[in-house]
Amino acid sequence: MEVDFKNKSRDFVSDVQRSKWHDTALWFVRSKRDVAVMNVDNWEELRNQASNIKEHCISNLDKYLIEFEANAKKNGVYIHWAIDGDEHNEIVGKILKSHNIKKLVKSKSMLTEECELNPYLEKQGIEVIDTDLGERIIQMRNETPSHIVLPAIHIKKEEVSELFAEKWNTEKGNNDPEYLTYQARMSLRKDFLSADAALTGVNFAIAETGEVVVCTNEGNADLGVNITNLQIHSMGLEKVIPKRKHLGVFTRMLARSATGQAITVYTSHFKKPKLQGEMHVIIVDNGRSERLKKDYFWTSLKCIRCGACMNTCPIYRRSGGHSYGYTIPGPIGAILTPNIDLKKYSDLPFASTLCGSCSDVCPVKIDIHNQLYKWRQEIGKNNVLPKTKSVAMGIAGKILEKPKLFKFVFKIGRITLKILPDFIIYNKWNNWGKARTMPEIKKRKNDKQRKNIGKY
Amino acid sequence: MKIALSIPCFIEEFYPEVADSAIKLMRKLGIEFEIPKGQTCCGQPLANSGYEHKAIGAYHHYVKTFGDYEQTLMISGSCSYHIKEHYDVIEQTGKVIRLRKNIRDLTEYIMSVYIGKLPKVHFPHKVALHTGCHSLRGMRFGVSSELGIPTKSFLTSLVEHIEDIEIITLDRPDECCGFGGTFSVYYDEISVRMGSDKLDDAVSKGVEVLVSNDMSCLMHLDGIIKKRNLPLKVRHIMQVLNGDKL
Amino acid sequence: MTSKEKILENIKLSTVNKNVILDDVEYLYDKKDLSVKFKNALKSVSAEFLIFSNYDETVEIINSYFPNQKRCINTIKEINISGLDLSKINNPTDFHPLDLSIIKGDFAVAENGAIWINTGDLPDRTIPFLCENLIIIIDGHNIVGDMHEAYHKTDGIDYSYGTFITGPSKTADIEQTLVVGAQGPRKMLVLISENSFYKNTNTKQIP
Ligand code: SF4
Numbered sequence: 001m002e003v004d005f006k007n008k009s010r011d012f013v014s015d016v017q018r019s020k021w022h023d024t025a026l027w028f029v030r031s032k033r034d035v036a037v038m039n040v041d042n043w044e045e046l047r048n049q050a051s052n053i054k055e056h057c058i059s060n061l062d063k064y065l066i067e068f069e070a071n072a073k074k075n076g077v078y079i080h081w082a083i084d085g086d087e088h089n090e091i092v093g094k095i096l097k098s099h100n101i102k103k104l105v106k107s108k109s110m111l112t113e114e115c116e117l118n119p120y121l122e123k124q125g126i127e128v129i130d131t132d133l134g135e136r137i138i139q140m141r142n143e144t145p146s147h148i149v150l151p152a153i154h155i156k157k158e159e160v161s162e163l164f165a166e167k168w169n170t171e172k173g174n175n176d177p178e179y180l181t182y183q184a185r186m187s188l189r190k191d192f193l194s195a196d197a198a199l200t201g202v203n204f205a206i207a208e209t210g211e212v213v214v215c216t217n218e219g220n221a222d223l224g225v226n227i228t229n230l231q232i233h234s235m236g237l238e239k240v241i242p243k244r245k246h247l248g249v250f251t252r253m254l255a256r257s258a259t260g261q262a263i264t265v266y267t268s269h270f271k272k273p274k275l276q277g278e279m280h281v282i283i284v285d286n287g288r289s290e291r292l293k294k295d296y297f298w299t300s301l302k303c304i305r306c307g308a309c310m311n312t313c314p315i316y317r318r319s320g321g322h323s324y325g326y327t328i329p330g331p332i333g334a335i336l337t338p339n340i341d342l343k344k345y346s347d348l349p350f351a352s353t354l355c356g357s358c359s360d361v362c363p364v365k366i367d368i369h370n371q372l373y374k375w376r377q378e379i380g381k382n383n384v385l386p387k388t389k390s391v392a393m394g395i396a397g398k399i400l401e402k403p404k405l406f407k408f409v410f411k412i413g414r415i416t417l418k419i420l421p422d423f424i425i426y427n428k429w430n431n432w433g434k435a436r437t438m439p440e441i442k443k444r445k446n447d448k449q450r451k452n453i454g455k456y
Numbered sequence: 457m458k459i460a461l462s463i464p465c466f467i468e469e470f471y472p473e474v475a476d477s478a479i480k481l482m483r484k485l486g487i488e489f490e491i492p493k494g495q496t497c498c499g500q501p502l503a504n505s506g507y508e509h510k511a512i513g514a515y516h517h518y519v520k521t522f523g524d525y526e527q528t529l530m531i532s533g534s535c536s537y538h539i540k541e542h543y544d545v546i547e548q549t550g551k552v553i554r555l556r557k558n559i560r561d562l563t564e565y566i567m568s569v570y571i572g573k574l575p576k577v578h579f580p581h582k583v584a585l586h587t588g589c590h591s592l593r594g595m596r597f598g599v600s601s602e603l604g605i606p607t608k609s610f611l612t613s614l615v616e617h618i619e620d621i622e623i624i625t626l627d628r629p630d631e632c633c634g635f636g637g638t639f640s641v642y643y644d645e646i647s648v649r650m651g652s653d654k655l656d657d658a659v660s661k662g663v664e665v666l667v668s669n670d671m672s673c674l675m676h677l678d679g680i681i682k683k684r685n686l687p688l689k690v691r692h693i694m695q696v697l698n699g700d701k702l
Numbered sequence: 703m704t705s706k707e708k709i710l711e712n713i714k715l716s717t718v719n720k721n722v723i724l725d726d727v728e729y730l731y732d733k734k735d736l737s738v739k740f741k742n743a744l745k746s747v748s749a750e751f752l753i754f755s756n757y758d759e760t761v762e763i764i765n766s767y768f769p770n771q772k773r774c775i776n777t778i779k780e781i782n783i784s785g786l787d788l789s790k791i792n793n794p795t796d797f798h799p800l801d802l803s804i805i806k807g808d809f810a811v812a813e814n815g816a817i818w819i820n821t822g823d824l825p826d827r828t829i830p831f832l833c834e835n836l837i838i839i840i841d842g843h844n845i846v847g848d849m850h851e852a853y854h855k856t857d858g859i860d861y862s863y864g865t866f867i868t869g870p871s872k873t874a875d876i877e878q879t880l881v882v883g884a885q886g887p888r889k890m891l892v893l894i895s896e897n898s899f900y901k902n903t904n905t906k907q908i909p
Contacts, residue, residue: 010645019649025878027628034601043604052725059720062713075862081706133884134875150875157877177879188885193795219831219871219886226827227794237709242724244857248850251866252813262743262814263849265868266886272862274827285709292716312602314632314650315643351643353636353650354504356593360602369593373504373542380506431644436651436679444472450491454480 003325003337005347012320018156023317025153030311032260033361039262040252049249051365054302057241058292064207064240065283071210075272078280085115088284092117092199092232093124095280099230101126101197107214107221108132109201110148110305111234111284113327117199129191131220133184140167146321148328149258149307154320188220198224202235203304204250205281208243211271212281215254215264222268229277233270237283238301250304253363257306291339296374300335302364309358309368315351324348331358335371343384349375459489460525461562464532465497467671471692474671478531478562478694485570489529492521500538504637508545515546523551526558531694533561533591533670541594563669563693564597567614577699580620584663585611586654586677588670589632597669601630611669611693618696626657635676651680659686665702666690729854732847736812740845743815744892747869748882751892753842757781760839760893764804767891768835771802775829778806778839794828803833807840807867807892809855813848815868817892818855822862830867836887838867843898 013019037043057064069079082088088111096104104126106112118128118139130139134152138145140163145151152160157175164170170183200221204213212233214221225231241250255261273279292298310316310330321329326337326345334352337345349372358368379385432438445453461482463475482489498518499511518539522528530536536559543556566574587609591597598610609629615621634640634650641647655677658666666688668674674690681688689702703711732739744751752767754760757780764783774785775797781804791797805824807817817838821827830836846852856864871886882888 006643009643013645013649023653028878037604040604047604049725049727052722055722056724059717059722061717062710065710065713081704081709083705083708087705131885132875133873137875150878152875153878157879160876177876178881180876181873181881181884185883185885189798192885193798217871218873218884220884222821222865223828223831223885226831237713245850245853248729248848248853251849259874261868262746263811263816263866263868265747265871267816267866267868268821269861269864271864272822274822274862283709285705285712289709289712289716292713295719298716298720314634315646318646318649350506350639351646353589353632353634353639353647355589355632355636357589357600357602357632360593360600376504376506377508378506381509385506431641432679434644435648435683436676437682439466439470439675439679441469442472444468445476447491447493450476450479453476454483 002344003347005319005323005325005351008323008325009315009319009351012323013318019318019320021156022154022320026311026317029150029259030308030361033257033308033311036256036260036262040256046249046253047363047365050253050363051302053241053246053249054304054364055299058238058298058301061237061240061292064242065237067207068205068210068240069283071208072281073210075210076279077210077273078278080280080282082282082284082286084286085284088115088234088282088286089117089120091282092234093121095230095232096121096126096197097124099197101230103127103129103191103195104197104199105129105131105191105195105220105224105228106135106198107200107216107224108135108151109199109234110145110327111201111236112199113145114286115234115284129188129195131188131191131224132216132218133181136184136188137163144322144327146329147307147310148305154322192223192227195224196228197230197232198228199232199234200225202233202239202281203254204247205235205240206244206247207240209271211269213247214268214270215251215266216268217261217265219266222266225270226274229274230280231270231273231277232280232282234282234284237285237288238303254304254306257308257361257363287340294339297335297339297371299366300332300371302366303332304364306363308361308363312357312361313352314355314357315353319351331368331372332366335368335375338375338378342379342382346379346384349379457526458524459487459527459529460522461489461491462522462528462530462535462559463491463495464530464535464671465495466675467531468495470675471671474692474694475531477692477698477700481566481575481694481698484575484698485566485573490525492525494521498535498538500535501637503538503542508542512546515543519543519546519552519555522559523555526554528555528559529562529565530559531562531692532672533563533588533595533597534672536561537590537594561591561595561597561669563614564591564595564610566697567610571613574614574617574697575699577618577697578620579615579618579696579702581664581702582622582624582662583615583665583667584624584626584658584661585609585615585629586633586666586668586670586673587611587630588668588673589630591669592630611667614693615667615696624658624661624663626654626661628654628657633673633677635673637672640676647676648680651677652684655680655684655686655688658688664689667693667696669693729850731851732812736845736847737842739812740810740815743812744869747815748872749815749869749890749892751894753894753896755896763893764837768802768837771835773797773800774802774804775800775825775833776804777824777829778804781839788825794826794832797826797828797832800833802835802837803829803887804837804839805830807838809844809846809852810840811847811849811852811866812845816849816852816866817868818852819865819867820861821865827863830865831886833887835889835891836867836870837891837893839893839895841898842894842896
């Protein structure tokens with residue numbers, strides 16, 4: 001089934017109160033980000049460096065992955081390679097089985113969302129608890145995240161309160177975020193204490209030292225990993241960077257871009273397992289090396305998943321993350337998804353005005369809006385849009401070549417619907433008129449009159 | 457130097473008065489120019505809809521119309537951006553290269569060359585300025601609010617000399633208006649909400665006129681203003697600079 | 703072919719025509735007003751701080767700041783506060799509930815308030831995370847300007863697990879309302895020593 005952004009976003013935006021609130025909440029994050037960024041002397045220079053490091057690394061990915069693996073192994077870490085999401089899940093399942101694990105605590109990892117790890121493990125009888133507050137909320141609601149950094153941004157505190165009251169018997173009608181967060185803390189504490197393995201995502205993996213770096217605010221990743229004896233870190237293969245010193249660039253940028261903090265509360269460097277513990281890192285491809293093949297689009301692999309492009313996107317803010325129908329929504333999602341299935345996600349690259357705000361906000365300088373434009377051409381060329389649209393475009397193209405016909409259509413087309421129905425369908429002028437008046441066609445001065453205007 | 461004035465298709469049909477004001481202002485400034493016959497459209501609506509390959513004919517027609525001029529001035533940041541940025545898919549003949557290099561948004565051209573020489577005009581109104589996104593982030597007229605350097609609107613410097621104008625800054629001064637070409641009809645609900653949000657902010661701040669260098673943004677906003685009966689007007693910056701009364 | 707071979711093979715095919723050279727960047731480290739900047743950064747991350755001049759003072763500060771901390775882990779021998787007997791506990795879950803942890807920070811970062819903890823060297827890795835209240839003691843003379851310098855300073859250090867901790871844990875997952883105290887400590891106090899007394903920290907000294 002194709003993702004129907006058009007209808008889903010319409011539903012979201014037609015709940016005026018909620019969509020305005022969503023827009024305001026995310027704009028607030030964008031504003032905090034602006035302040036944090038202006039506090040850095042050389043932000044634009046940092047962006048250049050971040051982009052350069054990532055591009056260099058991605059264009060030498062095999063070399064750095066091999067180096068990372070070798071160094072991690074020296075540290076006593078087990079390294080696994082997964083070609084796709086299924087293999088990733090199998091690997092996690094096997095590791096857990098071999099240790100007879102019954103309960104896994106997970107900190108935020110978009111990769112495991114991408115691989116749909118939770119349902120896989122649950123089928124095997126393993127209890128999985130998402131320990132990031134936002135993730136826990138959506139897990140309890142049986143939903144997917146609507147934002148990669150703020151997974152529960154679409155949910156109101158009243159709904160959280162209701163949910164907690166139902167599941168945990170908390171005070172009904174107490175909507176105070178502080179109270180609700182404390183209740184979640186109490187519940188999650190029990191989960192931490194009874195878990196026997198932990199899984200985290202990875203923000204950066206360092207080739208030079210074989211360590212993985214995890215950036216969080218809540219303390220859930222570190223609690224989980226340290227309380228249990230078995231730690232698993234799942235990473236997309238693009239997460240590797242050459243040297244530790246490059247962390248200086250990225251740790252300065254990630255949290256500022258994501259939430260407007262100067263750095264996350266915890267920036268944890270996991271290098272070796274604890275004394276009686278085991279540490280596993282799973283390197284996941286899942287289509288990434290294919291993406292790397294694409295001449296123009298490969299730079300989307302630079303993404304450090306800060307979410308800034310979502311917060312800044314005027315369309316995302318008014319459409320909600322679920323309208324995108326993929327784990328990674330927003331502008332970056334719209335340039336990642338066509339790699340996966342051009343037809344299924346063909347609506348997404350069009351869900352943009354190409355205003356370019358995403359490209360300017362992106363800490364690693366992915367030219368997102370240009371890629372959106374290019375994806376549109378791929379979609380057009382491969383004819384994965386409905387046929388009628390394509391025919392209409394052909395006619396429109398012909399019209400633009402011929403000035404006389406063009407003038408004719410412009411003047412007559414709008415009024416006499418019957419003459420060129422395809423052109424009208426393509427233009428969907430009827431949609432224009434629902435909440436906007438049509439511009440009036442005015443008689444312009446002829447060339448001779450024009451020659452004389454402004455002449456004294 | 458042989459200069460051509462390029463009038464975007466929708467201005468020609470819907471807002472000819474904007475073209476007239478531009479022509480008047482150019483003549484006041486002593487700019488010699490021609491208006492080539494047979495202008496159609498730069499092809500942007502097609503290309504932005506994923507049909508670049510069907511817009512090639514329009515591209516060639518545009519090159520045929522303007523390729524002989526040393527300088528093409530267009531009354532649109534967005535269309536001139538499209539030609540600069542996306543006419544790379546046709547054969548790069550001498551004409552194409554020159555056109556892409558030398559095409560400029562008329563507003564930006566006037567700002568760069570004639571900033572101190574603009575006629576003295578009055579515009580005693582509360583004004584909010586809106587730079588089209590392609591002008592701001594595509595062509596870098598001004599500095600967008602995302603960059604880690606102080607923001608700058610290029611329109612401000614153009615109207616600063618108008619004594620009785622009152623410039624009002626919106627809450628999100630460079631957020632997109634929601635037009636986006638065919639986006640405005642494909643995703644009309646989101647598009648209208650974006651425009652409405654901007655207009656609501658303007659109304660709440662007592663703005664009377666929205667002024668832009670991009671008539672397409674204004675066409676969209678004006679459609680909403682009229683439908684909702686908001687106490688706002690839109691004006692192209694050429695009209696303001698030429699001294700047109702509201 | 704194993705998955706590893708397949709992946710690496712595919713990457714090789716993909717990157718043949720790409721090779722972006724890594725720029726060599728030199729950083730000029732910020733050396734100005736680091737102490738002031740650090741303290742401001744602490745304030746902005748909801749961490750509290752106090753200055754002290756000798757260890758005896760710290761006991762008083764800690765007792766008045768966090769009175770009635772029944773279950774406490776103190777990893778600093780110079781501070782005369784008794785806590786749980788770690789030698790009798792072999793599972794971190796047995797620490798729970800933990801009122802207070804007192805640990806040493808190796809150095810601090812002025813631009814953001816981060817403090818580097820060689821967490822792998824602690825008697826147990828959960829100590830800074832499981833507690834309700836966290837006290838980190840740092841040498842006020844051991845502050846670097848920014849993260850570039852911080853990574854330079856920890857370069858080549860052999861740690862098994864190291865963490866930059868920046869304030870108490872927090873979340874804004876419910877309606878973007880900031881709540882201090884998520885899953886980790888709910889309060890954090892930084893005790894900044896006026897005198898330089900970490901002669902042999904595990905980090906490189908920068909001249
Ligand atoms: S594309 Fe850029 S802005 Fe968007 S999430 Fe990735 S790194 Fe952040």
